[in-house]
Amino acid sequence: MLDEIDRQLLQSYQRDFPLVHDPFGEIGRCLGIEEDEVITRYQRLKDDGYISRIGPLLNHTKVGVSTLAAISVPAAMIDSTAGMINSYEEVNHNYLREHHYNFWFVVAAKDNERVDAVIQEIERKSGTDALVLPMVKSFYIDLGFKLWQSTQAD
Amino acid sequence: MVTDQDIIRIMQAGLPLCPEPYASIAASLELDEAELLRRIDAMLRQGTIRRIGLVPNHYRIGYRYNAMTVWALDEDRIDAVGELFGAQASVSHCYKRPSYPPGWPYNLFAMVHGRGLDEINDKIAALKKLIGDDCRQSDVLFSEKILKKTGIRLKNRSSEHA
Structure with missing residues (x-):
């Protein structure tokens, strides 16, 4: 506790x-x-797993390029597709979501060419077209995540 | 010559939990502690490092659900709605992204976290109410499984040349 x-x-x-x-x-x-x-x-x-680490959070717009992307894969291919996408070290997030587009992942690399190449390989290996959704603008004020409403620390 | 990348690489492994963690990092880089602190501070000012802090494991703390809410807005309303959503305590990230209508008409993304489905649905209902008629169409994509989550890292030297 x-x-x-x-x-x-x-x-x-x-x-x-x-x-x-x-x-x-x-x-x-x-x-x-x-x-x-x-x-x-x-x-x-x-x-106990409450903290991943203490360290710097990098500004991805300053250290390289990244984009969110999504693909739609049939249920029978979910496990193999998860392994395929996760195998790229350029993929730092990969979520399975309840939607027609069920795989949502972030590709980050040092330049656009490498980001595009990874997405194209994933499209080829999965046999689907990806939705490529780079950030156009951020409206997010980075104050850290509010974990509790009541704590005096707020 | 110790580069900023060298400093970031060693720090992103996590600050050691000892009384003088920066001195310990400085020693392994053969830098002065004061020099290390000055360099980190400069990276924060330049924005290369967004912040230094602990990265909580939301899932472990009880936030078992995350929903990616997506909204189809008129182009001239995106900034106003984005700023409104971005300022809500219930929203952890809010981004404008390209849309591909008719299959993918959504151009604003807002991430909502919750400890239960009721909590998350309440938060989403509150967002809907906030913007009223601005939204032509919206959808909610619940997370089913986290397959990978490593944060943004610089590559290790060894793999950089691979």
């Missing part, structure tokens, strides 16, 4: 993680707990 301090540790440091010599000490001073406890709690939250 997560207590209020766990929730604050998860909620408040999705952005502006302290860029100082002792970031966990700094967090402890903000929350009124010892540095050791901050580290122990983060280790437990990581071991």
